[in-house]
Amino acid sequence: MSLKSLTKTWEPMSYGFLDASAKREIRRKMLKAIAVPGCQIPYASREVPMARGWGTGGLQVSCTLINPGMQVKVIDQGADDSVNAASIRKFLARVSGAPTTMNTLEADLIQSRHRIPEEKLREDQILVLQVPNPEPLRPVQPNMSIARQMHADADYGRMWLQLYEQIVRSGRVMQGASYPSLVNGRFVMTPSPIPRWDVPKMDMAAHLTILSAGREKRLHAVPPYTRVEPLVFDDVPYRVEEHAALTCSRSGARGFFMNEIPQGDGTSTYEVSDSELGVKTIRCRDGEAAQVGETWYKSGEMV
Amino acid sequence: MTTHPVPSDFETRTNATYDALMWALSRPGLIRHMPETGQAGVIEALLDRECKAHCADPALASSVARTGAALVASDHADHLFFDSLPDADTLEQINLGSDLYPEIGATLVCNAVLGQGVHLRLSGPGCNGPVDVQVAGLPDGFWQNRARLMRYPMGFEVFLIDGAQVLGLPRSCHVEVL
Amino acid sequence: MAYVATRGGERAIEQSERLFRAEMGEITPNRVTEIRTAMPYLVDRVMGESSLYDEDLAALALAQTGGELYEAVLLLRAWRTTQPRLTVAEPVTQESLFTHRRISAAFKDIPGGQVLGPTLDYAHRILATDVLTGATFQPVPVDPASTPSPAQQPSVAAWQAENNLLTAPTTDTAIGNDIPDVTREPLLFPAKRAHTLQSLARAETGGVLALGYAAQRGYGQAHPTVNELRLAEADIRVRHPCGTVFSAGRVKVSQAEVVSKKDTELGLGFAATLGWNEVKVIAAATLDLNAHGAPKGSPTEEEFFLYHTEGVESSGFCIHFKLPHYVTFQSSLDAMRDAKAKRAVSKTDVKPQMEPAE
Structure with a gap:
């Protein structure tokens, strides 16, 4: 073994920004996350040239997985051209030379904040979800160490109690996004702040999901074909947002998750939240060639 | 910084090896292909000085040493590499992690012959219905010991290597010997 | 489009x-x-x-x-984070520091002496407004002392340990790559001692002060006495691959030891950081002093103060609230409107629900 064999040629910046040792650590932790679905795996979480809380966890995973042959899609709140999605997409392209796309069907790697695309993901696709708070137990236990012990003991009683209390007080479960869900029958995880509309897409999905919280330094995963069950009581069914009957005012798309746009006259109109689906729908309507893939929801119903 | 960094050969190779390992573990029973044959590629994609590895084979041990990982006894290792597993009792030594930190459970990498031998039926996360595979070259009692030792979520992962092919078995995978 | x-x-x-x-x-x-x-x-x-x-x-x-x-x-x-680790320096001891300023509030005089060094502590805080109208502020030259104070000083805690006033911290013998590095591995609790001290060293000054001050005002169990506050330069000694140990230069460091009475002994809190920052090390040492046995969830509990004084994480999360959150907001609105409609029917009391920030 020579000294030369232990060194590498100097580069102004590592490929994908992260150095080899940071990538190896994330690789090791991702493998364990896949092996124990829904279990939060602590990792070092290096600083990246973006502020904490702005997708640094998702970014580190993407930077580890990326290669020049990978088509990358980045979305925020369902939209490809929102400012932070644009910023992350630009960064990923700059540090990797990987081609970017807005088309869900073309993407190999999708980094997303708060949404799962409406078009079904395939067995060869990876979804990286940005996670602000990886701990589903935080509302009932803010202390990370105690919460970890509760996961170890599968002690989710207080979680259930909280849901029960909400039903008693408000007549329904009040959780908006980030609906706590049981993965592979063992770990309760947060699916990240995706709307309740998106949680059923994770159950027995064909694609691999990696959820990564950079600030909180934890990552977890949902491998393909893994059970993801929102916590519900047998007699109070899980309810997604009442968006099934809404129509997008711009594209005419119907039966998907919508953004509500308040109007000056006190009413609201709606726009489909998955911006690329909206664009494709408009293109199809205008007679352009655009392929809308199979969607998880059909006529507003999860198939 | 105006131009895109270009991946080095090392980056390209380790990225592709990891891709094969990740998908092998994500879809137990579906065989993936690594860019190079053997376990050395797995070592360079995963290990560095933060790791503790157990390695029986001297050639692999030098690959491990190059990464800076410490060579340790099997019960202290987070990664174990075997050319051929001496006997099924070796599994008893493998670190399973703890309830609090299941991720401390180790990763076992060993050679096997894929596509021949014992008929196995896999189920669990990553399996879209039962998946059947054939594996030879492992000591008698391997599958029985694996099943006996797993204490989900405590447990260990297995990568079976046959040339450039890899088959992954996460601890969450139920293996039935047919 | x-x-x-x-x-x-x-x-x-x-x-x-x-x-x-x-x-x-x-x-x-x-x-x-x-x-x-x-x-x-x-x-x-x-x-x-x-x-x-x-x-x-x-x-x-x-x-x-x-x-x-x-x-x-x-x-x-x-x-x-992108820079390679070439080597790990030899341990720096308190006795080896080139001391510029070193004071103790615990004793009138201490072995090695009190060294005031550069400070504004006793300055009258008067703005030199003349400068704005064209005058130059010319600092008055320092009169050198007849005998220079010794460059190196023992620690006060070491003297106290010798006199059975406190139990000296056990020496951590880890060297080189065996020293845990909080920038290379996750912070877990109970934290490794090295992780705690490293986290305090890189904590945000204002955050450490806020929580340290809370402890000092009475939200902690221990009232600190500044055993020793020191501003110094540390010699960074590294080993050349051929075996020679050489100095790679000096860095400015600050450190504080604070103590408080704990049964029949003194409890000791310690903090050090790169650069000269007195407020930070006194506040951080106060938190360290109070950490042992602090109730879960209290501001002096290690998990609480280490998480909440991490400046890059806390400031990043704070400004992330500027990002659009209309999907999560829409999801909450949906649940709220439905509950409201239900309440209109049943007229039961609806209490506000708390969800953590996303």
């Missing part, structure tokens, strides 16, 4: 960054040098919170961010 609320995302973010940079103007080597020489304590603070000792880079970070401290620290940390 732009579709979302903020249209033309790529162009918008590019132009807004240009606007910020245009307002900063040209950044020249002179500007960086001026910042470095005129504001050593600011540079020190940034180096400490970044855990990176390089005065030029810290001054550059300040120049590039217009003195936005959180941005400057993030910029330096993001640079630091």
